[in-house]
Amino acid sequence: MAHPDHDMLAAYAAGTASEGVSLLVAAHATYCAACRAEVARIEALSAALMRADDAEAAPPALEAVLARLDDPAPPAAAPGAAFAPDPVLPRPVVEAAGAPLSQIRWRFVMPGVSRCDIASADDEQVSLLRVRPGCGVPAHTHTGLEATLVLSGALDDRGALFGPGDVTLAGAGDDHHPRAAPGADCICLAVIAGGLRFTGRFGRALNIFAE
Numbered sequence: 001m002a003h004p005d006h007d008m009l010a011a012y013a014a015g016t017a018s019e020g021v022s023l024l025v026a027a028h029a030t031y032c033a034a035c036r037a038e039v040a041r042i043e044a045l046s047a048a049l050m051r052a053d054d055a056e057a058a059p060p061a062l063e064a065v066l067a068r069l070d071d072p073a074p075p076a077a078a079p080g081a082a083f084a085p086d087p088v089l090p091r092p093v094v095e096a097a098g099a100p101l102s103q104i105r106w107r108f109v110m111p112g113v114s115r116c117d118i119a120s121a122d123d124e125q126v127s128l129l130r131v132r133p134g135c136g137v138p139a140h141t142h143t144g145l146e147a148t149l150v151l152s153g154a155l156d157d158r159g160a161l162f163g164p165g166d167v168t169l170a171g172a173g174d175d176h177h178p179r180a181a182p183g184a185d186c187i188c189l190a191v192i193a194g195g196l197r198f199t200g201r202f203g204r205a206l207n208i209f210a211e
Contacts, residue, residue, distance in 0.1 A: 002166040003035055004028055004147065013042035019119050020126035020191035024149050024167070026092040027189060031165030088152045088187060097128060101187070106130055112180075113137060124193045131155075131186045136179025144194025146170040148178070153186030155179070175199055 004012075004025050011017035012025040029036045086100040094100055096118050106114035112135025119126040123144070131137075133153075148155065148168050155162045157178040162168050170176055172194070180186035 001032055001034075002160075002162055002168060003032060004167050005169065006038075008147070009035060009038055010042055013039045014046060018124050018191075018193070019121070020124050020193075021147065023092055023096050023118070023126060024147055024189055024191050027090040027151075028149055028165065028167055030090040030092070090151070093128070093151070093189060096126075104128060110138075111135065124191065127190050127192075129186075129188045129190050131180040131188070133180050133182045133184060133186075136177060139175060139177040139199045140196050141175045141199055142170060142172055142192070142194060142196055144172055144192070146174075146193075146196075147191045149189040151187040151189060153184045154181035155186050155188060156181050 004021075008017065008021050008025055012022055017025065025035070025039070029039065086094050086102075088101045089097070097104060097116065099105075104116050106116055109115045112132040114130045116128040116130075117125070118128060128151075129148075131153075136156075146169070148157075148162075148170075150162045150164055150166050150168075152164055155166075155168065155178055157168045157170075158176050160168070161181060168178070
């Protein structure tokens, strides 16, 4: 499984992640016992450091917590326990969207691609995407981070195939052309920070249209 990076997990555990990153990590964690355990360990480490009485007490407290990181991870939740009744969308996504998948109101973006906006800030866009098999977003690059969590179907991005629960990350300057793999619609949660610019043969025309 492809995961959020450590900085995203740490920000989520500390409560400092953006709305979109928080939603993506919470949704991914419903699939991934390893990331649930990592978030719990980061939270335990932070709590131990906060309980230190003073700077002199901090090092032994830190050593004790680091030693505990070698302990076995807590058992994973029972299958389905962290999921909403919706067969596709995890509970955090259903709550953020305010509806199960069957009631999502999709908006046409381009042939084969529809979108439902969940949240928007000056520097972050959070959306659900529905991509028909073989279709995708034209080649583009970013000024910030794009994080995509696959919820159903499969996404082909830069030669790798991502399935339900997988997270694909594209940083500033990455140029890619993600598309749904053949077989079924791909439903994704996309979190885009900063701007997006289309590249490729029709990039200039698409950028004018997008603006």
